[in-house]
Amino acid sequence: MSKARKFVITRLFKGEPKVSDFKLDSEDIPVLQDGQILCEAEFISVDPYQRAYTEGHGVGRTMIGSQVARIVESRADGYPAGRYVVGAWGWRDRTVVDVANADKDFLLPILVPDLGGLPLSLSLGVLGMPGATAYFGLLDICDPKPGEVVVVSGAAGAVGSIAGQIARIKGCRVIGIAGSDVKVKWVKEDLGFDQAFNYKTVNLDKALKEVAPDGVDVYFDNVGGEQSSAVIANMRHRGRIAVCGCISVYNESQVAVAPVIQMHVVSRELRMEGFVVARWSGRWDEAFRELGPWIREGRLKYRETVTDGFVNTPQAFIGMLRGENLGKAVVKV
C-alpha cells in the first residue's frame, strides 16, 4: 500500500508561523472505491488566507490550502485519469477524493480547462482563485471608471498585481503600494502601473497627496491597518474600497491599531466592502474568459515565485507572509 505525505499543525501559530509549527507526516492511501479519484499534487498554493482562516487550524490537523493535482486513478464519472483538478485538500501530495460525496464548493475538485499552452500552475494564480478575486473584487465591488485613480496595496502580490493591471486595462490611473524597491520597480516597469511606492521608505500620505492631489476614487485593499488609513485619508467623495485581505495584521500576536478612518468615511461618503471570492463561485469562468486572452495578448502579465519540493511548503508559506514573493507563491511538489 502506498503512502501520502501531508503537513500537520503541531502547535497553533503565534505571531509569525515557524517551520517547527508543522510536521511532515504520512498516511496510507486506501484502495479506491466507486465515486473516488486519487490525485497527485503538482503544485501547492500558499496564500495569505491560510494564515487568517484560523478556524481551519488545529493541532494534529492537516494544514489548509489548495493545490492543482493530476488524477492518477479514477473510479468517478467525469473525472478521467490524466486530467488536472484544483482542490482545497490542504498541504498533501496524494489525496483520495470522494467526488460523489463532496458537497461543499471548495471540496469538489474543479476540472482544469484547456489553458491553451499556459502553465498549469496558473490555475492556482491568475487563472484561479487569485485571478477571480482580483477580477470580481475590483470590477463588481468598485466599478472603476476610465480616468479614475485606483490605488492597490499589496501591489506585487498574487491578487494585487492582477487587480492593478485590470484597472489599467479599464483605463484607470493606477498607483501601487508594495514593500520593497524591487517590487515597486516591477509593478511600474513591467506591469505598467502609473506610480508605485515602497510603504517602508515613503510617507504614504504625502506621496498620495503629490501624485493624486484630487484624491483617490478606488482602493483595492490587500493589507488593512496603517497603509489603509493613509489611503482612506486621501480618498475622494463617494470613493469605493474593496477589502480583499488584511495581511498587515495576520502575523500580529497583539491587537494591531491604526489611525481611525470613520471621519473620512463620513465626510467623503465612502463605501467600503469586504469580500471573499466564494461569493462569485458559479461565475469564475467569466473572469478567466477575459483574463486568458489578455495574457495571450501580452496585456496582462504574471509572475510566480516557485519553491521547489513539497517538503519546503512551510518555508514557502512563511516567506510569502513576509512578502518575499513577487506575484503568486507556489510550491512545485
Added chain:
Amino acid sequence: MSKARKFVITRLFKGEPKVSDFKLDSEDIPVLQDGQILCEAEFISVDPYQRAYTEGHGVGRTMIGSQVARIVESRADGYPAGRYVVGAWGWRDRTVVDVANADKDFLLPILVPDLGGLPLSLSLGVLGMPGATAYFGLLDICDPKPGEVVVVSGAAGAVGSIAGQIARIKGCRVIGIAGSDVKVKWVKEDLGFDQAFNYKTVNLDKALKEVAPDGVDVYFDNVGGEQSSAVIANMRHRGRIAVCGCISVYNESQVAVAPVIQMHVVSRELRMEGFVVARWSGRWDEAFRELGPWIREGRLKYRETVTDGFVNTPQAFIGMLRGENLGKAVVKV
C-alpha cells in the same frame, strides 16, 4: 439701525473648543432689499458636525450652524412675515437672507410646515436634519430586516436616539451604546431599546458577545474609533454599517488610533458606508411624513437639552461635544 449679534471664531479650535475661542460680536442690519427677508432666530442648533467641518472655520468667521427663525420682515415672494424657516446661517440671532440669490441647498431657507402642535424646536431635531439623518441613514444604507440585531452608538444623542427607535419600530432587536448610566437608563426604559451599555464602564466586546452571540447585523455608527472596532469585531456575515459621525475623535488634537477592522470586514464580507444627509436633500419630507405620526402615536419619543440664551451658545456646543446632552441639544435664543 438695529443690530444683529453673532459669534465669531477668534482662535481655531485645538482639541476641545473653549469659550474663549469665540467672541460675541455685532453688526448693523442693512435695510431690506427686494427678494430679501429678515429672520430672528428662535432656536440655534448645536451639532457634532459643527466641530468636524473645519473648512467652515476661520478666525474672524461667524461660527457655522443651523437655526429655526421667524421671518419678521419680508420682501420676498413665498416667504411671508410670521412664517418660520430653518436656515444654515451660523450662530447669529438676526439675519438678512437674500432668498432670490440663495443658490445652495443649505443656504436657502426651508419653510417650516405645520407641526401639528409639536414644538417648533423639533424642526432642528427629530423633524429636521437629525431626524432625516437617522431615517435615511438607517433605512437606505442598512436596510434592516425584522428580527435583525441593530447596534446604535451615540444612542442617547439627537440622531442615535431616533435611529434606534426607528429600528425598533421596524421590528429589530436594538442595542444602544452611550456614555453614562443616565443615558443607558433613558434609552432602555423610556425609548424601549432592548439593551444598552455604558461604554465607559463595560467591556463592549464581552457585552456584545453575551447579548448578541450570533452577531450584529446592522451598526448605525455615530462615534467611530474604539467603540466601533469592538462592534465591528462582533458583526455577522454580510453585516451593514452606516457611518453617520465620528464624534469620538472630533476633539482629538493627536491622531486617534483604534484596533484595525479590515480583517473582520473581509472575513464577514461587511459593507460600511459613510453618508451625509444632504444626499437625500430633496426627500426629507418622506422622513417627516413617517416620523411625525409616530411621534403623535407615542411610538417615537424625543428629548431636548435646551440651553437658555443666545450668549450661552458656546457653552451648549462644548457641553454637547462632551456628551452632556440627552437627545437634541439646542439653544433658546
